[in-house]
Amino acid sequence: MPVSKKRKSKKSVKQRAYAIKRAKELDAGITTAEVNRLRRIRLAAPSASALVAELTTVAETSHGSALQDELCKRLGAILSEGEGRPLDQFFRASDFAVALVDAAAGPLRSGDADAAAWRVLDASVQILPGELLEAADDQLPDVENLLADPERRSAPEPLSLAGQAQWTRDRYGSRFAVTAPFETPGSPPRWYLWDVDACTFVPVTVFSGFFGSPEEALAAWQSGVGSVAAGDARWTDIDDALLLNDILPREEGHMALGGETADQFAEYYRCRRLAEELLDPARKVPAVVDRPANPEPSEFAARYGERDVTELAEALAELWGGITPSLFRTCSPHRVAYVALAAHDEFGPDFAAEVLELLPDWVTWIAECSGLGPDLTARSLAYATGKPHPDLGSIPRDMDTQAVVVE
Structure with a gap:
């Protein structure tokens, strides 16, 4: 079979999954990126200051887990609003993390804040994952000293x-x-x-x-x-x-x-x-269970005898497998609908049409390999012809990554 000139390289799929990681690597070496990050943190500052003011009132009677809950409850609207702004006004969740810690530390820098202010800073720091906390520390080196202050009041134990x-x-x-x-x-x-x-x-x-x-x-x-x-x-x-x-x-x-x-x-x-x-490495969890080897695209291609569908099978495997190889054998209506949409997004129309022509056979094969029951296989096959899943619509899944799919 001739190679399709419309097909994108395999790298294009992986680029989509690792865009976040690449952005981090680029930011580390480009001064302009850091300037833009500081600008976004400044854009997030007013919202962070308003949130801290609200929480300081709450913290007069609430602390520990209850205060964290109140903080998280208020974060949803702020973070979604920040990411939904026009490009020259938006800020990311990571930018808001720095602005939040900065705003919470503000009243404490003078040295005369009350217990409520300390509680807000503690709650803000304790919900942040390590990478974002490190980013806040880099931008706000005085916060670590504040948290180590022996005069710190009512410091709660973390979850x-x-x-x-x-x-x-x-x-x-x-x-x-x-x-x-x-x-x-x-x-x-x-x-x-x-x-x-x-x-x-x-x-x-x-x-x-x-x-x-x-x-x-x-x-x-x-x-x-x-x-x-x-x-x-x-x-x-x-x-x-x-x-x-x-x-x-x-x-x-x-x-x-x-x-x-x-x-x-x-x-x-x-x-x-x-x-x-x-996920702390100190936790004692069995490392891995025995798993059968994943089926190879060549095994699927062999089902077609003299017809060479090797490249098409490799393209399907690339879209199907994702970044979690141990789940390659799984098959669901959601996965099938996603692959059908992603094929249009990843490949030119001619090659996508050839890939999708094989999708029903591919789904049947994966179901056989995984031992999926006939009722669930039938539900998955319903989307193998490109029918939109009602919970996904017609938007490629990488543009609607948070959809909740109900079966």
Whole structure:
């Protein structure tokens, strides 16, 4: 078969997934990027100052986890508004993190702030993931000294892991729930839930938040996933630390993926901070379970006999596999609909049409390889001809990365 001149290189797909990482690397060496970052932090400053003023009033009667909850509740609208501004006015979640810590430290720099001001600074620092906290430290070197001040008042203990984490996944194998109990001294533990959709190129935490029990967390996840997909899912012990590391959220390159809702932005910092706690190398979690080798595109191509579909099979495998190889065998309506949209986005129309011609056979093959039941295979095949998924519409998934898909 002749090579399509319309096909993009494989690098183009990976570039989309690693855009965040590349932006970080570029920022490290380009002075103009740092100037732009400082400008964005200044744009975020008024919103950060207003938030700190609100929280200082709240902190007169609230502290610890309760104050963190209030902070997160208010963050959603601010962060989504900042990322939705025109290019010359927008600021990122990472920019707001620095502005927030700066605003919280402001009253303390004079040395005469009350306990409420200290509580706001502590709450602001304790929800930030390590990479963003380091960025704030770089921009605001005096904050570390403030936090080490022996006169610091009412410094709360940070949230800490209070028991064993558990997880479950849907019947398709690519939508996960992870929960773990966290507590502060003197308060009962609460269970944090990460609802992770790994059907696309990059696993995305589409929902996260605290619940009063693991049962409540599971019920919330089942509702968000849908009864067909959730089936009879139950919590089990985590037996694959490598996969857990692959699917939990992290901060990379100081940029959000794009498309986060206000509710998702409310937990943007904290879900990453608590994921770091859960992924601490000191935690004793089994490294990896035995997995069968992933099927090769050549195995699929061999099904066509004398017809050479090797390049088309490789293109499908590239879109299908994403950055989590251990999930290559999973197949869901969401994944199929995403691949159909991504093919149009990645390849020229002629090559995309050739790729999509094979998609129904590909889905059937993957379902056979994974042992997916006929009912779930049929639901996946419904989108193999390019039919839009109702929860995704017609926008390529990388432009709508936070969609919650219910099956």
